Amino acid sequence: MLTAWSRWKETPRALLLVAGLTAAGLMTQVAAPEADAVVRTAVRVQVDSEAEREVVRAVMLDLWTDSDAAPRFDVVVDANDIERLREEGIEVEVLVPDVDALAAEERERLASAEAARPGNWFAEYRDYETVDAYLDMLAARRPAFAQVEELGASVEGRRIRTLKFSTGGEGRETIVLNGGQHAREWISVMATTCIADRIVNEYDEDRRIRAMLDRFDVYVAPVINPDGYVYSWESDRYWRKNRRGGYGVDLNRNWSVGFGGSGSSSNKRSQIFKGPRPFSEPETQALRDLIVREKTVAHIDFHSYGQMILYPWAYSKTPAPDRERLSSLANIMASAIARTHGKRYKPMTGRDLYTAGGTALDWSYGERNAAGYTIELRPDGGRRGFVLPPEQIVPTCDESFEAVLAMADTLDR
Ligand code: 0X9
Ligand code: ZN
Numbered sequence: 001m002l003t004a005w006s007r008w009k010e011t012p013r014a015l016l017l018v019a020g021l022t023a024a025g026l027m028t029q030v031a032a033p034e035a036d037a038v039v040r041t042a043v044r045v046q047v048d049s050e051a052e053r054e055v056v057r058a059v060m061l062d063l064w065t066d067s068d069a070a071p072r073f074d075v076v077v078d079a080n081d082i083e084r085l086r087e088e089g090i091e092v093e094v095l096v097p098d099v100d101a102l103a104a105e106e107r108e109r110l111a112s113a114e115a116a117r118p119g120n121w122f123a124e125y126r127d128y129e130t131v132d133a134y135l136d137m138l139a140a141r142r143p144a145f146a147q148v149e150e151l152g153a154s155v156e157g158r159r160i161r162t163l164k165f166s167t168g169g170e171g172r173e174t175i176v177l178n179g180g181q182h183a184r185e186w187i188s189v190m191a192t193t194c195i196a197d198r199i200v201n202e203y204d205e206d207r208r209i210r211a212m213l214d215r216f217d218v219y220v221a222p223v224i225n226p227d228g229y230v231y232s233w234e235s236d237r238y239w240r241k242n243r244r245g246g247y248g249v250d251l252n253r254n255w256s257v258g259f260g261g262s263g264s265s266s267n268k269r270s271q272i273f274k275g276p277r278p279f280s281e282p283e284t285q286a287l288r289d290l291i292v293r294e295k296t297v298a299h300i301d302f303h304s305y306g307q308m309i310l311y312p313w314a315y316s317k318t319p320a321p322d323r324e325r326l327s328s329l330a331n332i333m334a335s336a337i338a339r340t341h342g343k344r345y346k347p348m349t350g351r352d353l354y355t356a357g358g359t360a361l362d363w364s365y366g367e368r369n370a371a372g373y374t375i376e377l378r379p380d381g382g383r384r385g386f387v388l389p390p391e392q393i394v395p396t397c398d399e400s401f402e403a404v405l406a407m408a409d410t411l412d413r
Helices: 051-060 077-087 100-111 128-141 186-202 207-215 226-234 282-293 321-339 362-369 390-411
Strands: 042-046 070-078 089-096 146-153 159-165 175-177 216-221 293-304 308-311 345-349 371-377
Touching: 042 077, 042 100, 051 070, 051 077, 051 362, 070 077, 077 089, 089 175, 089 362, 128 146, 128 226, 146 282, 159 186, 175 186, 175 282, 175 390, 186 207, 186 226, 186 293, 186 371, 186 390, 207 216, 207 390, 216 282, 216 293, 216 390, 282 293, 282 362, 293 362, 293 390, 308 321, 308 362, 321 345, 321 371, 321 390, 362 371, 371 390
Parallel strands: 175 216, 175 293, 293 371, 308 345
Antiparallel strands: 042 070, 042 089, 146 159, 159 216, 308 371
């Protein structure tokens, strides 16, 4: 019997409306951090009018989270501008007094002997080379069903690789999981690598993993943006985009559905620079080609932060034709997460958070009719933002893996 879930692939293609070119949205112009020039402070602002929003935009150095729904969002400003914002009547809560000091503290920790010590690999963040080598180690452990595959190469020529899990069977439906579209969102790299680790190391004991692989091929690609990731380790902890031309393209604005619409920018300096045309970047091409080549029924693009499960559309207010199913699957994942360590991840459409044109989830759904999600991992707030304490890698992996298993189980019905 065909259930709602197994009929997923037969739903007629969504009619895609090109989002109106309202440039107002998220035109963030981001200044490069000048060495030692200013103390950069992450703050949560509460704005009560478009005019106040403009005041914040005018002074902000970086945008950490945005929200159209709530009048609150997290930005980085010069510490000297905080008083000015308050004088304008804007509520300002300091989240990280000195974001560069926080990054320096993390860098020191990573350089310490303790971080280098073998033991639990997931007790600390790992750099690109180490993650890439770990994929080979995982594949070697279970060659019967795990292989490493090269998906392509980045702008600077680094390889973009994925683990492929397949226990056989021709033309299986496929689940694609990726991390690291955004360089600074390190937890997305670690959580996806850890999900792959669980599949390899717990396959024999966990019948839910076996059930998933009996039914689906699963791809896990932890570092879609290797150049940006390396740059965030070596030069600028808060780098988001790829490294095209030194300015970078926001890979999560470079997909073709809603490309160039509201919530993306034509300005190279913007954090949400969309690039010259859809799929202009080898990193988005690599992931797209995998999703197209396989019978992809679900795609989760992991990000941070905010603890949210976002489903289509991100680019438009129009409800997605499969909105009910997308939302019920998001609720199922949120419950699985909550049961793990009690963390609340809020399900909503991408658009409910803020409009974003050219994102991966909209493309996977709109072009491939797959269940497309962005999961924003920990933390929930900006107290440390992208610099999540390493003790939280494993619990974040626990809850993400539960979400993936719950999704696979639901899709199987
Ligand atoms: O803006 C993004 O690309 C994602 N958030 S992040 O803070 N990790 O950069 C969210 C994309 C999903 N879509 C919408 N929120 N509209
Ligand atoms: Zn992101």
